[in-house]
Amino acid sequence: MSQLPWHDALTTELAQLQAQQRYRRTMVREGAQGPRVVVEGKTLLSFCSNDYLGLAADPSIRAAFCQAVAEEGVGAGAAHLLGGHSQYHHQLALALAAFTGQQRVLLFSSGYQANLAVLA
Numbered sequence: 784m785s786q787l788p789w790h791d792a793l794t795t796e797l798a799q800l801q802a803q804q805r806y807r808r809t810m811v812r813e814g815a816q817g818p819r820v821v822v823e824g825k826t827l828l829s830f831c832s833n834d835y836l837g838l839a840a841d842p843s844i845r846a847a848f849c850q851a852v853a854e855e856g857v858g859a860g861a862a863h864l865l866g867g868h869s870q871y872h873h874q875l876a877l878a879l880a881a882f883t884g885q886q887r888v889l890l891f892s893s894g895y896q897a898n899l900a901v902l903a
Contacts (some may be wrong), residue, residue: 810822810823811823812871815839815840816829816834817832817837817839818837818840833894848902855869855871862892863892876888881897
């Protein structure tokens with residue numbers, strides 16, 4: 784028996800998860816994300832990507848990203864309500880407002896926040 788009271792219970796629980804093939808572990812994906820990925824030598828259909836629109840590998844998106852990094856660097860800096868947002872963020876907001884016929888739009892800071900708003 785272990786000196787820590789929870790150690791034996793945790794060890795038993797982990798063994799049960801492994802026996803039931805429910806034990807989670809990290810895996811290494813080979814190559815870029817996309818609709819199909821190679822994980823541990825197996826080609827799989829990916830249902831877990833944040834690349835909902837399939838734009839991550841689009842050549843024009845990648846070129847624009849590289850240009851933005853060269854001009855602006857990387858990193859969020861700060862919350863845009865405190866320190867302002869980038870020219871790219873502003874241009875996106877204006878384009879979305881025009882596209883939707885709205886006077887203004889407010890963009891979420893993360894995909895997580897957008898999902899919370901949709902599901903709330």
